[in-house]
Amino acid sequence: MRVIKQLCTKSDCYKAGKSIEVKGIMLHSVGCPQPKASVFLEKWNKPGVSSCVHGIVEPDGTVYQLLPWNHRGWHGGGASNDTHIGIEMTEPSTIHYTKGAEWIETGNGEITRKHVLATYQTAVTLLAALCEEYHLNPIADGVILSHAEGYQRGIASHHGDVEHIWTRFGLTMEQFRNDVKQRMGKKDSSREKETVSSLRIECYGRLKREMCIREGTSIKEECLTTYKKGAFVEVVSKCENGWLQIRCKESTSGYGYVSNVKSAYVSLGSxxxxxxxxxxxxxxxxxxxxxxxxxxxxxxxxxxxxxxxxxxxxxxxx
Ligand SMILES: [Zn+2]
The missing domain is CATH 3.10.350.10 (LysM domain)
Structure with missing residues (x-):
């Protein structure tokens, strides 16, 4: 899992600036066949939009964070907004909605199955991290809820997610809560590096020579991969010691570091x-x-x- 922080600073929800005492997490599914989180980011990060969630999960393990976790989100359409973090899972492009939450498969089922199982796993990891951060017990009553469960409890609007998709694959909220519980406290290498402060691209760079992309800002750090002379990089931030934090798909955290001490190795541009x-x-x-x-x-x-x-x-x- 890697968390990319792209706060929806233009949304009315963000501007409302209310925070909550986090008592739980509500799980949603976007309700349309759209696997790309960026589409929702664009849709929600503007004025006049009445919904905004805290995070969106993609099947490859990427989570986009749209609001500070303890910000009051607009996701549950009821009292759940005052207590719960809202997390959306994207849906595969291979389904077609017929009526309400009813859908049919448009492919051979393989892509749909993979997408649903992969977003499930990422959601488990994310919710485990959030439960740790906010000292929540995932199996306690009312802590982790689907949107549909929230409706049954009278704290959310009338929606069928996430069960409308999950039940076909044998997934249940009960199992999910147990999986989150199991996952808590287990460190994996990618989890430790998740908190990267600001992940917008600050500028772009072009390597002046072949360079090692490292795990940290020192030549003693492990070399994750090598980029050729002339390769372009997306710079996330400039570190004080002259190193650059860049996006790096070869790294489990999604990020790596390249030296640019004395501006010797990377040309920078806008x-x-x-x-x-x-x-x-x-x-x-x-x-x-x-x-x-x-x-x-x-x-x-x-x-x-x-x-x-x-x-x-x-x-x-x-
Ligand atoms: Zn929902």
Whole structure:
């Protein structure tokens, strides 16, 4: 599991700025065949939207955090908003809703099954971490609830999630609560590295030479992988000792570190631009930097020796 913090700072829910004393966690399923969390992030991170949850779970183990965990969310449509953290699970693209919470399979079932089981596992890990953080007992009455269970208790709106999907795969809330309980206290290597403060991309970088991507900000740290000269990286933050924290898909935490002491190893820029047909350095400079004459800045930053660009070539923009 890796937690990517992308708070929905533009949503009215976030702006309402209320916090809660966390007494439990409510589990939801998005209710549409959409496996990508980014779609919901975009949908919810704007004014005038009446819902926002604390986290969304993707099947590959990624969790997007949209609100501070103890922020009052708008997810349960009832009193549960005052007590429970709301977590959504994404749904596979291979289902089709026919009426209300009823759905049919559109593929051979394999993708759906994999998606549901994988989001279940990620949800177990996430809820175990949250239960630890807020000292919750997952099997105590009313602590972990599905949206549907919340409705039965009169603290949430009339929805069928998550059982509308889970029951077909033999998954139950009771088993889930037990699995969370089992999972608590068990450290796995990815769990320990989860709390990364701000995970928006700060800038982009291009390696000036082949570099080791390490687990921490020292050459004594383990080398997770090697990136070639010219490789682009997404910089999450600049560390005080000159190292850069970058996104790294080869790392279990999703992040790695690369040295840029004395700015020696990575050129930094504000964006990565892919050359289109008919582009020239002058035109790109005009467009991105305001004046064509600034093309020399792009040239220097990218270590170009010629003015000729080929389509598809990627440039770092100052
Ligand atoms: Zn729900």
């Amino acid at each position: 964006e990565v631009y892919t050359v289109q047909k008919g582009d020239s350095l002058w035109r790109i400079a005009e467009d991105k930097l305001g004046k064509g004459i600034y093309y020399t800045k792009i040239k220097t930053l990218n270590g170009l020796t010629s003015d000729i660009l080929s389509k598809g070539f990627q440039l770092l923009i100052p």
